[in-house]
């Protein structure tokens with residue numbers, strides 16, 4: 001856990017330490033001096049804006065970047081007119097990628113108006129060689145480029161840029177290191193993501209993540225527990241444990257620990273109210289995990305279980321290591337143990353070679369499982385992955401139609417399920433005063449849906465019982481009981 005460091009006690013006239021995290025504390029202190037000079041000259045502190053393009057892991061990385069910038073003395077801003085703009089990029093699908101190029105054009109205009117402005121690009125997209133080459137060639141106004149493995153080095157790279165005045169590029173292919181105890185600045189006071197592992201070893205054939213996030217590495221359980229204990233002391237009620245495949249947590253530690261064992265330890269943390277996790281891979285969802293979830297008072301009875309496709313043939317081509325039948329049997333096993341559990345999923349439409357029959361298998365799984373909600377994606381070809389080499393890419397028009405049919409089915413089921421729960425009393429974690437009406441608060445149910453009900457700010461961060469009076473499709477109007 002990061003305990004606020006006393007930057008004044010660091011001698012910045014000495015050579016930088018070689019050990020982490022001390023080295024970064026040193027560069028934070030160095031940058032802070034330069035930022036103070038900026039403040040004296042301009043009569044204000046500089047502003048910084050971080051834009052996050054990707055998943056929860058990307059968001060958590062952004063909180064770490066912001067933590068470092070705040071220590072340095074930057075004021076947080078949500079406007080891209082800030083003095084320092086960082087794009088934390090995603091490359092899981094082509095459109096995430098294109099968005100970044102589009103917005104870089106806009107940043108260039110900003111920079112012409114504010115020549116002191118700094119622009120940094122980091123995250124998954126930067127782990128792709130062709131992307132970095134393009135930026136170095138056609139987007140010369142970018143100041144700092146770094147990747148996913150060295151995100152903790154922001155202060156050092158920023159200092160380097162401020163001293164040299166030149167573009168700084170620092171990219172690593174992979175790393176075995178995990179640097180602990182760096183600052184971070186949470187987006188929400190009462191809930192937080194917590195990384196339990198980094199990287200992925202699964203190589204699903206469509207997916208670029210293993211190439212840009214490197215090999216699987218687990219954090220030590222004691223570091224995780226220490227971080228969560230600190231978060232709880234700081235007002236956090238709910239945590240989301242993050243990893244690309246949490247079910248393989250701990251396998252490569254010196255003393256192996258299973259994900260289920262880790263959950264049992266986290267359950268003991270006093271004051272912690274809710275535990276969520278994502279993403280478990282269906283191929284190794286153990287009975288031990290089901291048992292731990294069942295007996296837990298804190299783990300939300302909601303499972304995000306990406307199916308990707310309902311066709312066993314496609315699943316094999318996707319390298320997912322389970323069949324349609326195995327997936328359905330797993331859902332059944334989880335439901336038998338916890339009848340109140342709700343499921344959400346991820347689905348890809350239009351994987352190479354997907355036929356109408358394959359697609360119907362996917363619809364069949366959706367109807368059988370009855371997901372609370374699902375993230376649906378149109379297959380996007382990612383250079384370097386196995387699927388990109390496959391023939392039979394499905395024509396756009398066909399994919400579009402399938403996508404609409406799928407969405408329609410999911411929305412229908414989702415509305416039915418929400419309706420079925422009308423009248424029930426459930427527990428909600430109160431997150432905020434309702435944006436539309438000051439007399440109402442907004443709470444999150446165990447299954448992730450929102451409920452709005454009469455209440456005041458004193459409820460924020462608390463778990464309360466709420467009667468779900470009226471379903472509004474994707475949320476409820478409720479009443480405190």
Ligand code: SAH
Nearest residue numbers: 206207244279306346347348377378379380
């Ligand atoms: N590790 C998680 C998911 C990470 S990526 C898991 O295994 O479930 C999040 C989602 O993006 C995936 O579940 C998948 O549905 C989608 N996705 C990944 N690569 C994609 C691609 N090339 N095209 C379309 N969707 C993709």
Ligand code: SF4
Nearest residue numbers: 200202203204207209
């Ligand atoms: Fe991608 Fe598969 Fe790893 Fe998830 S498990 S990140 S889909 S390769």
Ligand code: F3S
Nearest residue numbers: 054055090091092124
């Ligand atoms: Fe996440 Fe996108 Fe990277 S989904 S892991 S930010 S490629």
